[in-house]
Amino acid sequence: MNSLYKSNIYQKYRGILISLIDVCIVMFSYLVAYMIQNNFFINEKTIALTKLLALGLFFMLLLHFIVLRLFKTQMSLWTYTGPNEIIRTFLSCFVCFLIMSYFVIKVDLFSIELIALAELLCFIFLLGARMLYRMARRYIVDVDRVDNCLIVGAGNGGYLLMNEIYHNMAYPYNVIGFLDDFKKKGTMLSGKPVLGTISEVERICQENNVRCIFITISSVSDERKQEILDLCTSTSIPTKIMRIFVGNDESNHISFEDIDIKDLLNRPSIDLKIDQIGSYLTNKVVCVTGAGGSIGSELCRQIIHFNPSKLIMVDINENALYMLKQEFLVMKRKKQMNDSIQLESLIVSIREREEIYKLMRNYKPDVVYHAAAHKHVPLMEDRPTEAIRNNIFGTKNVIDACCDCGISRFIMISTDKAVNPTNVMGATKRMTEMYMQSRNTKGGIHMAAVRFGNVLGSNGSVIPIFKEQIKNGGPVTVTDKDIKRYFMTIPEAAQLVLQAGFYANEREIFVLDMGKPVRIWDLADKMIRLAGLVPGKDIEIQEIGLRPGEKMFEELALEMEECHKTDNNLIFVHEKMDIDSKEVDSKLNKLNELMNQTDDKLQIKEVLMDMIKE
Structure with a gap:
């Protein structure tokens, strides 16, 4: 069947074929109407075919x-027959009735009653043929539907x-x-019942052997x-969520995607001041160090939306840098970024x-933007000299060059x-x-550092590691x-770093509001359930002990108590400190x-820790 639909002949002549089928249905409708009018009694006199009758039939068809x-009507897809097709079919039959009635009065070949009955039957049979096709195709397709699913939300999205x-x-x-908190149990939507409230999801899934859950609710509070x-997700059943994307032409596109771990972290929405960010990026030359990394590459992706005159991407990782530039070149070919933006990829340590x-x-x-740094805690414990040479002296090189070469703005990525x-x-x-903070900013350079915690999905972070462990059983x-x-x-x-960059003035340290801290054990539990598995049954969670240098709790929240807010609720600021250069x-x-x-690791670490004491 599908091969027929995809054939060139069918695609080319489909409209003519549908029109001929419709004409046959019309002929059949008039025949039935004629038989009804004659009480289904047909004699030779009744069916005598005259030249006038033949012309009348030809004109009618x-x-x-x-x-x-x-x-x-020949353009509509019968599988999707709906209100629009009903209206168009009715109007076409009504127009035919008016025209046929006019000629009946002139020629006196058929009675108006016969025309009215025939056109009514035309309307019923034309729609009936489409509905029967729709039902038959749905039945054929439904034969293979063996996995039960449940829809959360009996509203427009659910429909x-x-x-x-x-x-x-x-x-x-x-x-x-469906499951819905505001629809009475037993209410029918498109032939399917509301089975209960959302809080009953686990019981209903177990009773009905549900294999997939779809969440279609959008107009609820973030908490709900x-x-x-x-x-x-607590059911360990694969769950998809409705997402609405706004296109460039302001049209909405709806898709259903797997729930991502970021959906479960309840992150607050970000209020970016686009005009503020644009004021220092648009038509400017922007440089990003560590551009091949997770944060650096995303900074580059965000920066191009503000149309800098040139974007300079700096990294020592040639593969990551090459792939990032290829990504932007593809965007240029697809007209997804301004073609006038110059791109420079520089392999520099x-x-x-x-x-x-x-x-x-x-x-x-x-x-x-300075994002180049070694970041993995255990590795840096093993090689403190490498961490110091790269993170401290490498950053010193960038800061000194910015101060000595008249750079207007320097923003450094730091950490909780x-x-x-x-x-x-x-x-x-x-x-x-x-x-x-010890540098002299009298030359006019705006400098700042931005602190934040872990980022989801960054290279080597806990999320990719958990995904790989789950994949391996x-x-x-x-x-x-x-x-x-x-x-x-x-x-x-990346977006908050760009926003904080606007506030950068004299060596401030900005702190991003990371929301509530997440228990890593709970994160592992949720990720296992998102994979459709049961923690402790299908996948074990094992406690292996703290790694060298690792804290139980980061102190970002306590730090924010010592800061004051900017005009963005998610960005706090430590004012500059006068540190002796x-x-x-x-x-x-x-x-x-x-x-x-x-090369004594313990001695080097001890000296370093002593140097940073306030």
Whole structure:
């Protein structure tokens, strides 16, 4: 059947074929009407075919052929017959009735009663043929629907999804019914019942062997949406959620996608001041170090929306940098970004001081985002000298070059681990903050650092690790059952960094509101359930102990109590601190000398920790 529909002949002549079928239905309708009028008694006199009758029949069929095509009934897909097709079919039959009635009065060939009855039958049979086809096709398709699904929300979204499921084999499910808090149990929607309230989801799924849940509710509070997501995912049944995307032409596109872990974190919505960000990015030369990384690459993606004159992407990882530039070139070909934006990909290590200076002198960027850094806590505990050379002295190179080369704005990416650090990575980040705050900004440079916690899905973060462990059948490993972390999506972090960049003035440290801390054990539990598995039964969660330098709790919330809000509710600020530049420079010289003298990890870490004490 599908091969017939896809054939070139069918595609080319479908309209003519449908029109001929409709004309046959019209002929049949007139025959039935004629028989009804004669009480189904047919004799030779009744069926005598005269020349006038033949011309009348030809005129009647030609008229219907033309009128039906004028109303484009041949263009409608019978599988989707609905109110629009009913109206067009009725109007075409009504127009034919008016025209036929006029000629009946002139010629006196048929009676008006016969015309009225025939056109009524035409309307019924034309629609009947379409509805029978729709039902037959739905029955054929439904034979393979063996997996039951449940729709949460018996509103417009639920109705749309119901129709989509039964007309699209991409969703080969049998809908058993709906769940809704505001519809009475037993209420029918498109032939399917409301089975109960959303709080009953687990019981109803078990009783009906549900294999998939669709969430179609959109007009609820964030808190209630979170409750619904938690209720559905707690069943360990694959769950999809309705998402509405606004296109470039302001049209809405609705799709159903798997629930992502970010949906379960209840992140607040971000209020970006687009005009503020655009004021320092539009038509400017912007440089991003660490552009191949998770945060750096997303910063680049966000920056291009503000139409800089040039975007300079700097990284030592050639593969990541190459792929990022290819991504932008594809966007240019698809007209998804301004073709006038110049793209520069530079393989440069921030540890190469002279190369960084050459970059700043040659390209003269207006804005520099510094995202290049080593970030993995356990690895940096094993190689503190590497962390210091890259994170501290590499950042020092970038800051010095920006100050000496007349760069207008410098924004550095920091971390919540810089607050009372217990590990090398956090300590190196705190030292870079101190170095930035000790610099002289009288040359007009706006400088700031932005602190935030973990970002979902970044390279090497806990989310990809958990996904890989679940894919391999477990176990999912957690360092401690009670350990908590702050999380934010990568786009959120990048957007707030851009916003904080507008506020940057004199060496402030901005802190992003990461929401409530998340218990990592609960995160692992939710991810296992999102995969359609049961924690402790299908996949084990194992506690393996804290890693070297790892904290039980990050101190971002406590830090925010010492800050004040900006005009963005998710961005807090520490005002500048007057740190003696000579003292910081002396500490760095001492640190450099120590690394040249010894590779003792404990001694180097001890000295570093002592240097950052307030």
